[in-house]
Amino acid sequence: MPDYCRHQVFVNINMNTFYFIAFLSIFFSILVITAKNPVHSILYLVLTFFTFTIQYILLNAQFLAVVNFIVYMGAILVLFLYTLMLINLNKDSEPVKSNIVKIAGVLGGGCLLVVLVGCLKQVGVADPVLLKDPNLGLVQNLGKVLFNEFLLPFEISSLLLLSAMVGAVLLATKEPKSV
């Protein structure tokens, strides 16, 4: 019964928080693509990923929440910041696109949004997302699935990461081309 009650509380919190967090993630992701300064853009991206982490926690996907927190916010965005530091952008280094291109881009993205939502409305899945198995997103359960059914893809992804590391080192340490 304690498990059951915890689930009840979880659902209530979920209902109240989801829309607020969804609003925040949309707001911050709009700020990511509109901020003038790339550093501000990266910091807004950190906030967006933080809202995604909260969404994962609301879905009780604890392993993914932790991985999202550590890998995305800790590793990938720090990598972005370091690259930006290496590149040393000046204020005027980014020329703005013309307004026509911007309007066309926003229109194209808006059309994509309308088409996506229109298509997925047809699916008609208005059922609530309820957690049937509370152990679903826990490390134990995911580890069992990962190392039984997905053992080969797991090993191949380690190969992918190794080759990406070698490639990144090769690319980034190349001497600047003598002109």
Add this chain to the structure above:
Amino acid sequence: MESLFNTVKAVPLNHYIILCSIIFSIGVIGVLIRRNAIIIFMSIELMLNSVNLLLTAFSVYHGDATGQVFVFFIMALAAAEVAVGLAIIVMIYRNTNSIDTNVLSRLKW
């Protein structure tokens, strides 16, 4: 208690789909309207993340852990992509002193 449990409404799956579509579209718009290569990369990260969230929502909806394992693989892929991509951007910056994508349209300088 059982009836109370049945009347509790969680977030409908539709709302997850709409949220992820909106964020995916914002990522697409970011790729289209910006010329800074790093911000284009960040928009791609936004798109990957919206797909991750939707996969997780479907995984919870169907009670199947496979979706979350797939999200794990997408995260590994994103890490590899970012490492190689940022190395390429740094190299481009060394060669052209700019990360404007229009400079790269000739591909030969």
